[in-house]
């Protein structure tokens with residue numbers, strides 16, 4: 001299998017990669033644009049676009065920003081509201097595998113930036129039924145979250161007639177160079193279905209014998225083409241307009257707003273997806289057995305391209321994290337109410353690993369405990385900061401938690 005000479009991606013990447021004569025992958029080649037594009041010009045183009053919507057939406061919100069308590073949301077809201085002076089409506093989909101830290105990050109975000117926010121929690125029983133079904137059918141414990149986070153903001157755009165949705169980085173550009181930054185690719189139903197949703201819409205998951213009825217699933221249907229056209233809904237990606245460096249952006253947010261971060265089981269990255277017990281843990285373990293690489297390879301490849309890591313350092317980091325057994329497996333089994341045996345039986349048909357890699361997985365002991373410390377700024381070997389407001393241990397899934405409030409100075 002071909003592996004890129006610069007990053008650690010191989011031709012087995014889920015989004016498809018191509019390689020040139022020098023053995024460099026398309027993701028690395030498109031990444032090179034980051035150092036040749038005139039970003040001042042790109043930003044001017046973005047400002048023009050934002051001005052257009054601001055002028056158009058006088059009595060309404062200027063745009064929608066989908067947010068979570070675990071990723072680029074602080075950076076995006078800070079940029080769009082404070083720097084570019086837009087009036088965003090924040091939209092959050094409850095992923096239900098919430099960590100306390102994720103709930104804190106989300107609540108502080110709303111308070112710090114003083115924004116209105118609409119949140120959606122689907123019936124927790126329905127989320128379990130969907131998860132049982134998708135685990136069986138497509139080997140995914142995360143599909144309903146991908147569905148919700150990519151559908152709910154568009155539903156809100158349609159309902160409140162707010163045409164502009166602002167997303168962070170486009171994964172296809174960032175990981176595999178599927179498009180150039182200058183193509184200015186926007187959100188499409190097709191890309192979302194093929195890549196985020198593994199080829200399945202909510203409509204395709206209706207199954208009466210699994211108690212997934214149309215009346216329930218229809219809450220998660222994507223708005224009609226007619227609605228999208230009439231309102232003129234479009235979703236833009238900020239990484240087409242500003243030079244995207246997720247690590248530096250997060251570090252700026254830690255400094256400015258005390259964004260909280262934590263050590264994770266299967267990746268050195270302490271910034272992404274800290275709102276969710278399963279994403280970088282069990283969900284990533286499943287990704288690894290299905291595809292032969294995990295989130296740590298995504299994170300390492302990204303940092304190599306940004307010159308934050310060398311290729312050699314990256315290889316060592318992948319070796320260190322890739323085989324870690326998921327820490328939160330039992331928590332998930334309890335939540336879904338299935339046995340460990342049943343769970344692994346269901347996964348069997350999706351397992352594409354070679355025998356030697358399976359052996360490594362079986363031998364690997366649990367990763368050491370999370371580090372929790374009040375106001376601790378700690379840098380691990382891979383130079384990612386761990387920052388927490390509390391020393392409480394995150395040990396159970398929370399559907400909701402109280403807010404954290406209010407004596408924070410906003411802007």
Ligand SMILES: [Zn+2]
Nearest residue numbers: 004007025028
């Ligand atoms: Zn590459």
